[in-house]
Amino acid sequence: MAATQADLSAALVLTPVPPADWLVVLPVALPLLAGAVLTMLRRSVRLQAALAVPVLALVVLLDALLLAHVHGNGPVTMVMGRWLPPFGIAFTADLAGVLFALAAAVVALAGSVHALADIGDGERRYGFYPFLLLLVAGVTGAFLTGDVFNLYVWFEVLLISSFGLIVLGSEARQIDGAIRYAFLNLVATTLFLVATGYLYGLFGTLNMADIAVKAAERRADLPTMTLAALYLLAFGMKAAAFPVHFWLPASYHTPRVTVSALFAGLLTKVGVYALLRTLVMLFPVEREELSFVIALAGAATMLVGALGALGQSDIRRLLGYTVVSGIGVMLSGLALGSPGGVGGAIFYALHSMVVMTALYMAAGLAGRLSGTFDLNRLGGLHARSAFFSGLSLVLVFAVSGLPPFSGFWPKVMVTKAALDIGAWWLAAAILASGFLTTIAFARLFLLAWWRPAEGDLPAVEMPAGALLPLALLAVLALWFGLFPDALLSAVQSAAQGLADPSAYVRSVFPEVN
Amino acid sequence: MSTLILRTVAPFLTALMLLFSVFVLLRGHNEPGGGFIGGLIAASAFAVHGIANGVAAVRRALRFHPMAVSAFGLVLACLAGLLSVVFAVPFMTGLWIEPTVLGVTVPLSSVMLFDTGVYLVVVGAITSVALALEERDGD
Amino acid sequence: MELLFVLLVAVFFAAAVYLMLSKALVRMLLGTVLLANAVNLLLFASGRVLRAVPPIIPAGRDVPAALTANPLPQALILTAIVISFSFFAFLLVLVYRAWQDLGTDVANEMRIAEPEDEPAPPAGY
Numbered sequence: 001m002a003a004t005q006a007d008l009s010a011a012l013v014l015t016p017v018p019p020a021d022w023l024v025v026l027p028v029a030l031p032l033l034a035g036a037v038l039t040m041l042r043r044s045v046r047l048q049a050a051l052a053v054p055v056l057a058l059v060v061l062l063d064a065l066l067l068a069h070v071h072g073n074g075p076v077t078m079v080m081g082r083w084l085p086p087f088g089i090a091f092t093a094d095l096a097g098v099l100f101a102l103a104a105a106v107v108a109l110a111g112s113v114h115a116l117a118d119i120g121d122g123e124r125r126y127g128f129y130p131f132l133l134l135l136v137a138g139v140t141g142a143f144l145t146g147d148v149f150n151l152y153v154w155f156e157v158l159l160i161s162s163f164g165l166i167v168l169g170s171e172a173r174q175i176d177g178a179i180r181y182a183f184l185n186l187v188a189t190t191l192f193l194v195a196t197g198y199l200y201g202l203f204g205t206l207n208m209a210d211i212a213v214k215a216a217e218r219r220a221d222l223p224t225m226t227l228a229a230l231y232l233l234a235f236g237m238k239a240a241a242f243p244v245h246f247w248l249p250a251s252y253h254t255p256r257v258t259v260s261a262l263f264a265g266l267l268t269k270v271g272v273y274a275l276l277r278t279l280v281m282l283f284p285v286e287r288e289e290l291s292f293v294i295a296l297a298g299a300a301t302m303l304v305g306a307l308g309a310l311g312q313s314d315i316r317r318l319l320g321y322t323v324v325s326g327i328g329v330m331l332s333g334l335a336l337g338s339p340g341g342v343g344g345a346i347f348y349a350l351h352s353m354v355v356m357t358a359l360y361m362a363a364g365l366a367g368r369l370s371g372t373f374d375l376n377r378l379g380g381l382h383a384r385s386a387f388f389s390g391l392s393l394v395l396v397f398a399v400s401g402l403p404p405f406s407g408f409w410p411k412v413m414v415t416k417a418a419l420d421i422g423a424w425w426l427a428a429a430i431l432a433s434g435f436l437t438t439i440a441f442a443r444l445f446l447l448a449w450w451r452p453a454e455g456d457l458p459a460v461e462m463p464a465g466a467l468l469p470l471a472l473l474a475v476l477a478l479w480f481g482l483f484p485d486a487l488l489s490a491v492q493s494a495a496q497g498l499a500d501p502s503a504y505v506r507s508v509f510p511e512v513n
Numbered sequence: 514m515s516t517l518i519l520r521t522v523a524p525f526l527t528a529l530m531l532l533f534s535v536f537v538l539l540r541g542h543n544e545p546g547g548g549f550i551g552g553l554i555a556a557s558a559f560a561v562h563g564i565a566n567g568v569a570a571v572r573r574a575l576r577f578h579p580m581a582v583s584a585f586g587l588v589l590a591c592l593a594g595l596l597s598v599v600f601a602v603p604f605m606t607g608l609w610i611e612p613t614v615l616g617v618t619v620p621l622s623s624v625m626l627f628d629t630g631v632y633l634v635v636v637g638a639i640t641s642v643a644l645a646l647e648e649r650d651g652d
Numbered sequence: 653m654e655l656l657f658v659l660l661v662a663v664f665f666a667a668a669v670y671l672m673l674s675k676a677l678v679r680m681l682l683g684t685v686l687l688a689n690a691v692n693l694l695l696f697a698s699g700r701v702l703r704a705v706p707p708i709i710p711a712g713r714d715v716p717a718a719l720t721a722n723p724l725p726q727a728l729i730l731t732a733i734v735i736s737f738s739f740f741a742f743l744l745v746l747v748y749r750a751w752q753d754l755g756t757d758v759a760n761e762m763r764i765a766e767p768e769d770e771p772a773p774p775a776g777y
Contacts, residue, residue: 013602013603016601016602017597017601017602017603019601021603022598022604025594025604029591029594029595029604032587032591033587033588033591033592033595035584035587036584036585036587036588036591037584037588038584039580039581039583039584039587040581040584040585040588042578042580042581078603078604079603080603080604080605081603081604081605081606081607082602082603082606088603091604130584
């Protein structure tokens with residue numbers, strides 16, 4: 001450092017950082033560090049889970065503390081390397097981002113516990129837990145970053161770790177699925193990068209708060225519509241929205257079932273979050289203009305997903321289509337854009353993270369207990385274990401959107417928001433897809449659980465460790481169905497925080513307002 | 514591939530490239546260079562060694578699995594960032610100490626620690642990919 | 653100067669899309685490489701092309717001596733190159749494995765994950 005006395009306060013953060021701000025960075029840095037340490041310790045299979053599970057529990061705790069902090073004090077920002085935004089990369093946690101991050105951490109923790117019973121030593125030696133931790137770092141980073149290019153980097157971190165997870169085991173069908181997954185996701189992230197290049201070319205900045213301010217000022221003379229459309233396509237592909245959803249049902253059933261569960265809970269929701277962040281916060285006017293296209297895509301996604309689920313005999317593929325169907329509801333909420341719509345989309349995303357993960361775990365257990373994933377041959381699971389059957393029934397109701405489970409409230413919010421602006425066809429599509437999903441899952445439950453087994457079930461022990469996370473997630477689904485008040489008000493203020501980012505901007509640029 | 518000329522030159526070339534990679538890493542402090550490019554040079558050195566003497570020789574010479582080297586680099590980079598917790602400055606702030614060793618001032622910084630981390634990540638990752646592909650070539 | 657870049661980017665994108673529409677995985681792989689390079693050029697052009705000195709601050713000064721080239725797009729491109737390289741490495745190994753295990757590099761012939769003759773689910777019980 002040269003000894004000149006230049007005034008650095010214009011470029012650098014010179015005040016000490018309050019310890020609470022570290023909550024923004026630690027949920028990302030901790031899994032990253034732990035993932036790196038576990039990669040070094042790849043040989044010692046025992047240590048892997050013993051280290052990964054507590055670290056993920058700690059990440060859940062940190063995210064919960066961050067949620068409490070953000071709920072009380074508004075968005076929190078920390079810049080990297082003390083450079084002031086927009087020069088330094090900012091990490092900004094607002095309510096929407098933290099809600100997603102907390103749900104992701106809970107899902108990952110459940111997945112890491114489920115893996116104790118499902119993922120064998122071979123896969124652990126290959127690096128299941130390091131990849132899981134890096135995936136969590138990527139996902140959390142994507143939820144908490146306040147910089148568009150940094151969002152791209154976290155997308156890549158989570159994508160590369162998901163590549164590692166999807167080929168875990170190296171069976172021929174996994175390679176087949178991984179090829180579809182990898183190529184199409186690569187195209188999606190490249191589109192995202194193209195859009196980001198244009199964004200930088202237009203605004204000369206990549207900081208989200210800065211863009212939100214500049215877009216509001218200079219919308220009239222910049223081709224922001226192109227940007228919004230590109231982001232819609234890129235993140236729509238990530239989120240598996242119709243008509244770019246085909247990679248998901250082609251690949252999600254191929255990896256280990258714990259990996260499928262984690263993917264269903266974590267990956268597409270990052271796409272949905274990025275859609276909400278860009279289209280609601282950065283380009284609200286453009287979103288308004290695109291809303292009919294988004295609504296059409298949403299309705300088509302819901303119906304195609306639900307119909308696809310009806311036509312599958314492999315229960316894991318059925319679940320893949322159900323993930324797609326849920327994305328449709330979130331897109332509808334995004335298309336509506338009202339606090340009810342966006343809040344409903346956030347609520348549905350959180351619900352879907354928990355419930356789809358749990359359903360994949362249940363499907364994995366069902367497959368393990370009866371030795372097949374084929375609906376034509378499954379049966380007798382209720383007689384096998386009434387507790388497992390009860391948990392599965394909770395999840396079946398929750399995913400169908402029936403009260404009193406967590407899927408009910410977001411659907412009510414989005415449907416009501418649609419009816420409020422007279423979009424009756426969108427409301428009808430939501431209800432119709434809910435109806436079709438109910439049929440698909442009622443049939444699944446009747447056939448696989450209720451129907452007596454044709455022959456004797458294979459004598460497989462019921463793994464208690466695999467039931468524990470399933471029970472935890474099912475309790476969450478029931479809890480937020482019975483007592484939705486806290487979450488309802490949280491998602492509504494999160495939606496308002498996205499629609500009116502002034503608090504977000506103030507947290508990044510405290511001196512402006 | 515592995516001719517007599519290459520086998521004779523390879524040890525010198527590898528040693529020279531490794532030395533040069535460290536030079537580039539340290540030069541990256543204030544001038545063009547840095548951990549990334551240095552790591553690439555070092556990885557090329559291992560690749561040359563692998564072409565001349567076989568992949569097994571490189572793995573023996575490295576002692577650790579390349580991915581473990583890479584992970585260690587990531588650990589260093591993370592720690593360089595987390596060092597700022599102690600000083601109440603934002604994550605990844607550059608922190609400097611200038612101890613005097615035998616009358617020579619040696620500027621040390623968390624930036625350099627981070628760059629060394631990047632160096633190791635690149636060396637590990639690229640070497641593991643290169644070695645995997647070279648192994649494939651053989652069979 | 654920017655116009656030249658725009659034309660070059662357009663050619664790259666066209667070639668990349670053409671290759672990626674192929675059913676042969678190796679061509680798709682080459683398409684992704686071209687696509688990544690197209691985006692890198694685009695990023696470079698979006699930072700404006702200036703005839704300027706490299707963005708390096710000389711010793712003993714706090715600010716650059718003259719107008720420098722924009723360093724940010726270069727940082728972005730470097731990141732993007734690293735990422736696209738790691739993707740390419742992964743996809744290369746994946747395609748190679750697919751060719752070994754599935755015996756084909758044509759996407760349409762890979763039907764293990766989604767078999768053509770999968771039975772319909774039962775209509776009743």
